[in-house]
Amino acid sequence: MSDTFDDAIALYDVGNFAEACDIFEHLLNVADSLPERQLYLYNISSCHLSQGADDRARKYLEQLIKFRQEDQAHSGHGSIFDEMIKYLRVQLECKNVTKREKEEKEFDLLDEILLTLSELDRNGPNYMLLVDLVRTHADNMMREFWRDDRFHLIETVLNKIESLSSVDSDPNLNDRRRKNLAHVYFATDSMYEECIKMYEDLLPKSDNESILKCDPMILANLCVSYVLTGQNSDAEQLIKEVELEENDYKNFDYQGDDMSKNEPIGNNGSGLSHLQLMNLAIETLYCVKGNYQFGLGMMFKTMEPMGERLTPDSWYHAKRCILALLDKFSRRIVSVQDDLFDRLLNFLVDCETLGTHLSVECNSGSPYNSSGQPKFKNIDSDDSGRTVCSEARYLRSLCLNVIHD
Secondary structure, rough: OHHHHHHHHHHOOOOOHHHHHHHHHHHHHHOHHHHHHHHHHHHEEEEHHEEEEHHHHHOOOHHHHHHHHHHHOOOOHHHHHHHHEEEHHHHHHHOOHHHHHHHHHHHHHHHHHHHHOOOOOOOOOOOOHHHHHOOOOHHHHHHHHHHHHHHHHHHHHHHHHHHHHHHHOOOOOHHHHHHHHHHHHHHOOHHHHHHHHHHHHHHOOOOOOOOHHOOOOHHHHHHHHHHOOHHHHHHHHHHHHHHHHHHHHHOOOOOOHHHOHHHOOOOOOOOHHHHHHHHHHHHHHHOOOOOOHHHHHHHHHHHHHHHHHHHHHHHHHHHHHHHHHHHHHHHOOOOHHHHHHHHHHHHHHHHHHHOOOOOOOOOOOOOOOOOOOOOOOOOOOOOOEEEEEHHHHHHHHHHHHHHOO
């Protein structure tokens, strides 16, 4: 297993299942041992499952079972690949059961795999394979629970896999677990003190390490948590620190100097700086609290210049605020000044013009792969045919209907 395998796993982790599947299939074609073939067949089947291609997933599962039967003589691999087969079978079986039955089956499987893992030698050749299986199964469970807003179940899963934090070959695993748990606390809207402690613990510890190395979503959520708990001075201090370091980074003379160790992370070509993402999160908070005049006004300012700032990520935040306003205004819960709607309509016209070839696809809705931030795609449309242009046009029509209602 080379870096190519690691690349495929990284693609799978951020939801690029088709690309990951192509790499796994290539590796399968050049694999020269039964254990490697079984591993790649398992990953290919998982990719198809994640894309909803159950028939193709079953096809590769059948091949995996066939190779497993041929590999019976290698007793050292038994527990590993048997667990992989059980995992795939449970995933396919859960397609036709109730949500509660699916939940029970998946937790039973997680407990079984963790028990098998506890009985293996950590220095053995197959230990990390089973660790990867646990992580994959846990990530899939948490991704579904996140979509259903069942945050308490996500916390249960994270607590179950806490023992994996001590795996020496993955020193970042504990940070990822704590980050995900902090995201869960933040999403519950009632545990801000707890998530603040976790987010603060994930900030750079060394004075020589830039805060821009920190995941911008952590900074944004931490800033919002400060505001919601009345710690406005801490929020202002955090914003000023990020602003200062971003200005220093922009003005840095790269000739003869190396700033790679402090290079900002987390944007991945999204075109948004840490400070802009933090501002968008705070502006969304003002809208959630009902202050649309200020929240949307600040959002319009943050999005300037539109040609640089309009991305799948910024559009994700903007449309949430707009939809919340239209929902409340249509039900006569809030009232806003006419000039705000004029600015909003102009903003949406600009989004239509600039978002013609901009996909709405991003991963901001789920934190469980947050080590890779939302991927920017400048394409004609995503698989659903939606672009920023089409969504902005639809929102503008809703605005006009609400205004003239």
